[in-house]
Amino acid sequence: MPIISPITEPAVGYGLAGAGLYFITKENNGAKTFKKPDVIGVGGGFTQNGTWFAGGGYFGFWKNDRLRYRGAMGYGDINLTYYRPESSLNPKKSEKFNTTGFLFLQQAVLRMPESNFFVGAKYQLAHVNVNFLKDATIPDIDPKDFDMWNSGISLITEYEKFDNIFSPTRGMRIHLSYDQNLEILGSDRNWGTVNFFSYFYFPVTKVWIPALRVASRMATGNTPFYAKPFIELRGIPAMQYQGDITAILETEQMLNINGRWSLVGFGGIGNTFREQNDFKAGKLVWNTGAGFRYMIARLFGLKMGMDIARGSEEWAVYIVFGSSWLK
Numbered sequence: 672m673p674i675i676s677p678i679t680e681p682a683v684g685y686g687l688a689g690a691g692l693y694f695i696t697k698e699n700n701g702a703k704t705f706k707k708p709d710v711i712g713v714g715g716g717f718t719q720n721g722t723w724f725a726g727g728g729y730f731g732f733w734k735n736d737r738l739r740y741r742g743a744m745g746y747g748d749i750n751l752t753y754y755r756p757e758s759s760l761n762p763k764k765s766e767k768f769n770t771t772g773f774l775f776l777q778q779a780v781l782r783m784p785e786s787n788f789f790v791g792a793k794y795q796l797a798h799v800n801v802n803f804l805k806d807a808t809i810p811d812i813d814p815k816d817f818d819m820w821n822s823g824i825s826l827i828t829e830y831e832k833f834d835n836i837f838s839p840t841r842g843m844r845i846h847l848s849y850d851q852n853l854e855i856l857g858s859d860r861n862w863g864t865v866n867f868f869s870y871f872y873f874p875v876t877k878v879w880i881p882a883l884r885v886a887s888r889m890a891t892g893n894t895p896f897y898a899k900p901f902i903e904l905r906g907i908p909a910m911q912y913q914g915d916i917t918a919i920l921e922t923e924q925m926l927n928i929n930g931r932w933s934l935v936g937f938g939g940i941g942n943t944f945r946e947q948n949d950f951k952a953g954k955l956v957w958n959t960g961a962g963f964r965y966m967i968a969r970l971f972g973l974k975m976g977m978d979i980a981r982g983s984e985e986w987a988v989y990i991v992f993g994s995s996w997l998k
Contacts, residue, residue, distance in 0.1 A: 672691070672692045672693075672694070672968065673689075673690075673691055673692075674688075674689065674690045674691070674692065674714070674992065675687070675688070675689045676688050676689075676690075676990045676992065677990050678716055678717075678718050678990075679987065679988045679989050679990060680718075680908070680909060680987075680989075681906075681907075681908040681909075681985065681987045682751055682752065682908040682909035682910060682911070683718045683720055683722040683749065683750065683751065683909075684718045684719040684720040684722075685718060685719050686716055686717050686718030686719060686722065687716060687717065688714060688715070688716030689714055689715065689716065690712055690713065690714025690715075691712065691713055691714065692710055692711070692712045693710070693711045693712070694708040694709070694710055694971065695708055695709035695710070695711070695731075696708050697709075697732070705970040705971050706835075707732040707736055707836055708732075708971065709729070709730065709731040709732060710729070710730045710731075711727075711728075711729050712727060712728055712729075712730075713726070713727035714726070714727070720750045721748075721750050721769075722747075722748065722749045722750050723747070723748050724745060724746065724747035724748070724749065725745060725746060725747075726743060726744055726745020726746065726747075726774070727743070727744060727745070728741070728742055728743035728744070728745075728776075729741070729742045729743075736782065737781065737782045738779060738780075738781055738782070739779065739780050739782075739789065739791075740778070740779050741776070741777075741778040741779075741793075742776065742777050742778070743774065743775075743776045744773070744774065744775050744776070745773065745774050746771075746772070746773040746774075747770075747771065747772065747773075747774075748769070748770075748771045749769070749770050749771070750767065750768070750769050751767070751768060751769075751770065751897075751909070751910055752765050752766070752767050752768075752908070752910065752911075753765060753766045753767075753768055753803075753809070753812075753896065753897075753910065754910070754911055754912075754913070755809070755811060766803055766804075766805065766809060767803070767804045767805070768801055768802060768803045768804060769801070769802045769804065770799055770800065770801045770802075770897060771799075771800050772797055772798050772799040772800060773797065773798055774795070774796070774797045775795070775796045775797070776793065776794070776795050776796075777793065777794045777795075778791065778792070778793035778794075778825075778827070779791050779792065779793075780792075780827055780829060787830055787831055787832040788828075788829070788830050789827070789828070789829045789830070789831065790827065790828055790829075791827045791829075792824060792825060792826060792827060793824065793825035793827060793848075793850075794823075794824050794825075795821070795822070795823055795824075795825070795850070796820075796821070796822045796857070797820075797821045797822075798819070798820050798821075799818075799819050799821065799895070799897065800817065800818050801816060801817045801818070801897065802817070811896075812896050813893070813895075813896075815859065815860070816895040816896055816897070819859045819860065819895060820857055820858055820859045821852050821858050821859070821860075821895075821898075822852060822853065822856040822857040822858040823850055823851050823852030823853055823856060823858055823863065824850075824851060824853070824856070825848050825849060825850040825851070826848060826849050827846070827847075827848040828846075828847050828848070829844065829845065829846045829847070829848075830843070830844070830845045831843075831844040831845075832844075833872070834972075835971075835972040837971055837972060837973040837974070837993040837994070837997075838964070838966075838972055838973055838974040838993050838994055839870070839872050839994060840872055840874060840880050840925070841872050841873070841874055841880075842872055843869065843870060843871045843872070844868075844869065844870045845869040846866070846867065846868050846869065846998075847865075847866070847867050848865075848866045849863060849864075849865050849866070850863050850864045850865075850866065851863040851891075860892070860893055860895075861892055861893075862890070862891065862892035862893050862894045862895070862898070863890075863891045863892055863894075864888055864889065864890055864891065864894070864898070864900065865888065865889040865891065866888050867886060867887045867888070868884070868885070868886035868887075868996075868998065869884070869885045869886070870882065870883070870884050870996050871883045871884075877927065878926060878927050879924070879925075879926060879927075880924075880925040880926075880927070881922065881923075881924050881925075882922065882923040882924070882925070883920075883921075883922050883923075884919070884920070884921040884922070884923070884939070884996055885919070885920055886903070886917075886918075886919040887916065887917060887918045887919065888900035888916070888917050889915065889916045889917075890915045890916070894915075896913075897910075899913045899914065899915065900913065900914060900915070900916065900917040900943070901913040901914075901917065901943070902917055902919065902941040902942075902943060902956055903917075903919065903941075904919060904921060904939050904941050904956070904957075904958040904980075904982065905937065905958050905960060905978055905980035905982070905987065905989055905995065906958040906959075906960060906980030906981050906982025906983075906985070906986070906987045907941070907956055907958060907982045907983065908982075908985075908987075912941070912943050912953065912954070912956055913943060914943025914944050914945045914953060915943075915944060915945060916943065916944040917941065917942070917943050917944075918941065918942050918944075919939060919940075919941040920939055920940055920941070921937065921938070921939025921940075921941075921958070922937065922938060922939065923935060923936070923937040923995070923996075924936045924937070925964070930966065930969075931965055931966045931969075932963065932964070932965055932966075933963065933964040933965075933974070933976075934961070934962075934963055934964075935961060935962045935963065935964060935976070935978065936960070936961045937958075937959070937960055937961070937962075937978070937980075937995075938957070938958060938959040938960070939957065939958050939959075940955060940956070940957045940958075941955075941956050941957075942954075942955050942956070954983075956982065956983040957982070957983055958980055958981065958982045958983070959980070959981050960978055960979050960980035960981055961978070961979060962976055962977050962978030962979060962989075962991065963976045963977060964976035964991070973993060974991075974993065974994075975990075975991065975992050975993075976990075976991050977989065977990055977991065978991055978995065
């Protein structure tokens with residue numbers, strides 16, 4: 672399946688991405704099944720602010736879905752904006768920077784016998800080089816963040832029961848993992864993150880399908896500034912609201928018009944907590960918006976569409992492939 676899609680993330684500006692996906696179907700009792708195919712993909716993209724990236728990956732469901740594998744490798748040259756903690760609510764007091772680097776990832780999770788629980792691990796290697804465009808001396812950033820090797824492992828626990836892996840409309844996924852970068856594995860520094868997210872889809876009727884997302888991340892150790900958790904909501908630029916801890920609550924309401932077309936409405940709130948010791952909260956931010964979905968691959972239950980979102984401070988447009996919460 673060839674895909675050409677606009678990039679509309681406010682943090683990097685408008686651009687274009689292209690990818691090629693190859694679906695490997697499985698057999699069930701001698702017949703092909705399209706429910707959980709393996710997916711191989713390669714692609715890349717660029718945006719108006721000079722950002723570009725390229726990479727590829729493999730997502731597999733092996734041994735009758737008893738083992739799930741994910742592997743990826745890529746390189747990027749990305750221009751972003753860093754909002755200083757003392758002025759994160761004022762976009763005029765910010766610093767633009769460029770980051771280049773590559774990522775290598777290997778992940779596998781194993782299904783517990785006769786259940787929907789998974790446990791597994793991930794290895795991730797990355798080299799990141801940062802260059803601030805105006806002044807490389809930023810008081811609240813460790814200069815060692817500018818050129819770093821990050822190498823670490825993750826422990827993963829998850830419960831997942833969806834009716835479809837690409838565009839779910841029923842079921843839930845609850846994920847908890849701990850990422851730890853370690854000097855003994857080649858990292859320049861010991862640091863980590865605790866990651867939690869959960870998605871719930873509970874159809875009221877065949878037409879109306881409400882959904883709920885609850886998510887949180889926490890930085891541990893001396894985390895580089897670019898890896899600190901930030902509010903991930905449609906309508907909020909990436910990295911604009913960072914902290915040691917983030918908390919997000921978002922709902923999405925889908926109305927099925929017919930077998931192909933659906934309308935979507937959504938809204939949520941998020942907050943950051945900059946100091947773990949006093950748990951002081953930052954500004955509460957919000958989003959709201961609407962969009963549509965179209966079933967582009969009925970065999971796989973795969974939808975694509977567009978969302979228009981209003982954040983606390985600006986509007987944004989998003990092209991959605993699969994689910995807007997897909998991870």
